[in-house]
Amino acid sequence: MDRERIWTAALVVIGDEILSGRTQDKNVAEVATWLNQQGIRLAEVRVVPDDPMRIGDAVNALRSTNDYLITTGGIGPTHDDITIDSIAAAAGVPVIVHPEARKMLEDYYSSRGLELTEARLRMARVPEGAELIPNPTGGPPGVRFDNIFILAGIPNVAKAMLQALDGQLQGGRPMVSVTVGAFAAESEVADLLRETENAHPGAAIGSYPFTKDDRFGANFVIRSADGDLARTTGDALTERLREAGFEPIEGGI
Amino acid sequence: MDRERIWTAALVVIGDEILSGRTQDKNVAEVATWLNQQGIRLAEVRVVPDDPMRIGDAVNALRSTNDYLITTGGIGPTHDDITIDSIAAAAGVPVIVHPEARKMLEDYYSSRGLELTEARLRMARVPEGAELIPNPTGGPPGVRFDNIFILAGIPNVAKAMLQALDGQLQGGRPMVSVTVGAFAAESEVADLLRETENAHPGAAIGSYPFTKDDRFGANFVIRSADGDLARTTGDALTERLREAGFEPIEGGI
Numbered sequence: 467m468d469r470e471r472i473w474t475a476a477l478v479v480i481g482d483e484i485l486s487g488r489t490q491d492k493n494v495a496e497v498a499t500w501l502n503q504q505g506i507r508l509a510e511v512r513v514v515p516d517d518p519m520r521i522g523d524a525v526n527a528l529r530s531t532n533d534y535l536i537t538t539g540g541i542g543p544t545h546d547d548i549t550i551d552s553i554a555a556a557a558g559v560p561v562i563v564h565p566e567a568r569k570m571l572e573d574y575y576s577s578r579g580l581e582l583t584e585a586r587l588r589m590a591r592v593p594e595g596a597e598l599i600p601n602p603t604g605g606p607p608g609v610r611f612d613n614i615f616i617l618a619g620i621p622n623v624a625k626a627m628l629q630a631l632d633g634q635l636q637g638g639r640p641m642v643s644v645t646v647g648a649f650a651a652e653s654e655v656a657d658l659l660r661e662t663e664n665a666h667p668g669a670a671i672g673s674y675p676f677t678k679d680d681r682f683g684a685n686f687v688i689r690s691a692d693g694d695l696a697r698t699t700g701d702a703l704t705e706r707l708r709e710a711g712f713e714p715i716e717g718g719i
Numbered sequence: 720m721d722r723e724r725i726w727t728a729a730l731v732v733i734g735d736e737i738l739s740g741r742t743q744d745k746n747v748a749e750v751a752t753w754l755n756q757q758g759i760r761l762a763e764v765r766v767v768p769d770d771p772m773r774i775g776d777a778v779n780a781l782r783s784t785n786d787y788l789i790t791t792g793g794i795g796p797t798h799d800d801i802t803i804d805s806i807a808a809a810a811g812v813p814v815i816v817h818p819e820a821r822k823m824l825e826d827y828y829s830s831r832g833l834e835l836t837e838a839r840l841r842m843a844r845v846p847e848g849a850e851l852i853p854n855p856t857g858g859p860p861g862v863r864f865d866n867i868f869i870l871a872g873i874p875n876v877a878k879a880m881l882q883a884l885d886g887q888l889q890g891g892r893p894m895v896s897v898t899v900g901a902f903a904a905e906s907e908v909a910d911l912l913r914e915t916e917n918a919h920p921g922a923a924i925g926s927y928p929f930t931k932d933d934r935f936g937a938n939f940v941i942r943s944a945d946g947d948l949a950r951t952t953g954d955a956l957t958e959r960l961r962e963a964g965f966e967p968i969e970g971g972i
Contacts, residue, residue, distance in 0.1 A: 479764075482923070482925055482942070483925055483927060483940065484747065484748075484751070484764075485751055485760075485761045485762070485763075485764070486751055486755065486761070486894065486896065486940075486942065487747075487748045487749070487750075487751030487752035487754075487755060487761075488896070488940060489748075489927070490745070490748045491744065491747060491748075492743070494737065494740075494744060494766065495737075495740045495742075495743045495744075496740070497740075498737070498738055498739055498740030499740035500740075501740075502739065502740060507738075508738045508739070508740075509738070509768065510738075510765065510766065510767055510768075510773070511732075511737075511738070511764075511765065511766035512763065512764065512765050512766075513747065513763065513764035513765075514763055515762065515763075516923075516925070520763070542905050542926070542928060543905050543906040543909045544905050544908075544909045544912055544913070544926040545909065545912060545913040545916060545924075545926075546923075546924070546925050546926055547926075583906060583909075585905075585906045585907075585909030585910060586906040588909070589906075620928065620929070641739065643739065643741070652795050652796050652797050652838075653796040653836065653838045653839040653842075654838075655797075656796045656797045656798065656836075656838030656841070657837075657838060659797055659798055660797070660798035663798060670735070670769075670799075671798075671799070672735050672736055672769070672799050673795070673797040673798075673799055673800075674736060674742070675795060675873065676873075687736065687739075687741060689735070689739065
C-alpha cells in the first residue's frame, strides 16, 4: 500500500427536532455518500441542540481535527435559527450582512412584490470573511467560512447545496466498497471473516446481519481506497464462503 | 417555573456503515422518543467509527456530562464488533465472560443442536461489573455497565431492549410538545414566533418549514416540561397566527 493522505470531514447536525425524535434525520446518509464521492471520509457526526455554546463547542472541536466541517440546520429566518451567530462567536469574528446575499434576497422578494424585512434579512447574515454557497433550489444561500460549510437543514436543500459544491473540495481517492451477502449466521462465519480481513491489509470488512423469511443472513461490506484490493478481497471472501458451504450473493441481499 | 432537575442522556452510535452512508440510521429517533417517555432529555448524539479509541473518547466524554449514556451497535460475534472491548478499555476494567449470558447462549445454541463456539461466546463478554439487559427478541442480551447502556445496532433489537428498560431509569417530567402548523412563509411569522416565545418563559418554539403543493408552510412545535405551559403557549400562538391572517392547523401539517 502506498501511504497516502486521508482527507476527513465531520458533520454537525443542529436541531432540537432531531434530538426530540420528532424528525428522522436524512442528512447524515446524504452527506456521507457525497463526501465519499469527493474522496473525503466522514469521520464523525454530532447532533447538538439549538444552543450556541453546544454548537460552538462541537464546531471548534471537530473543525480543528478534520479537514472540513459541515453543518446542517438553523440558517432560516426565525428566532431558533442560530447557527450563523453560534459559529461566528465560536470563531471569534463578528456577524455581518453579506452584500451579495442581501442582493439575492432583495431580488427574490422584490420579484414577488414583497419587502426585505428584518427577519428575511437574517438569511443574509454571515460570519465576517465568509463566502456564499449557491442554493440551486432558489432559496437563500449556504455559507462557507474557512473550512466550515454551513448548509440548510431541509434535506433536499442540503443536497442541492452539496451538488453545488461537487468537485470543489480537495480530497483523496474515493472509498470503494464491494458487498457480498450470504444466508449465514454471523457466528458461523466470524472466523473466516476475520482471517480474510487479516490476509488483506488495507481492506476492512464490515458484517451486517439481518433476518429474512425467518433465515439468518448477513451482508459483508469490504471497503478500501484501493479498488483492486477491495475487489480481490471480495473474491477471496466469496471463495471462503463457498468453501464453508454458503452460497455467496454478489452485491448483497 | 419551579426549578427542577433535568435528566439527560447522550447516545453514541457505533458504526462505519452509518458514516459511509450505506445504512440509514434509525436508532437516533427511536432512542430520542423512548428517552422522552422516561422524562430524560437526549442532549447529544455522536456517530463514531469502529475504532476503539474513538469509541472510548466519545463514551468517556459523554458519560461524565450526562446522567446516562446509551450506545448502539457493535455487540455481535464478528471481528468488527468491538464495543464491549472499547468501553471496558475506556473505563479501565477487564472484559469477562458473564456467567448468566454464557448460560443463555449455551441454552440457545444447544436447543438448536449447535455448539457454543468461540465466536458465539464473544456475545457473552462484558466489562467486569456489568449487568445484562434483556433482549426480548430472543438473541444475545444488551449490557449495562454503570451509567452506560450498551444496545444492539439492529433497530428492532435496540427497540426491544429499550422496551425492556421501560421505567427502569430515573427521570423527570416528560417533555410535552404541542404542534401548530400554518401555510405561512417562516419570514412572515418570524416576529410573532419570537414574541410568543419571549412571552412564555419555560416554553421553546421550534419552526420547521416545508413546501407543499408549491406553497410555503411551517410547523411550529412548542416544547416544555410543563404541559399546561406548552398548551397555553400553543393557544397564544394559534391566536397570533389567526390575527396575522393565517389559518392555524392544530397538530401541524
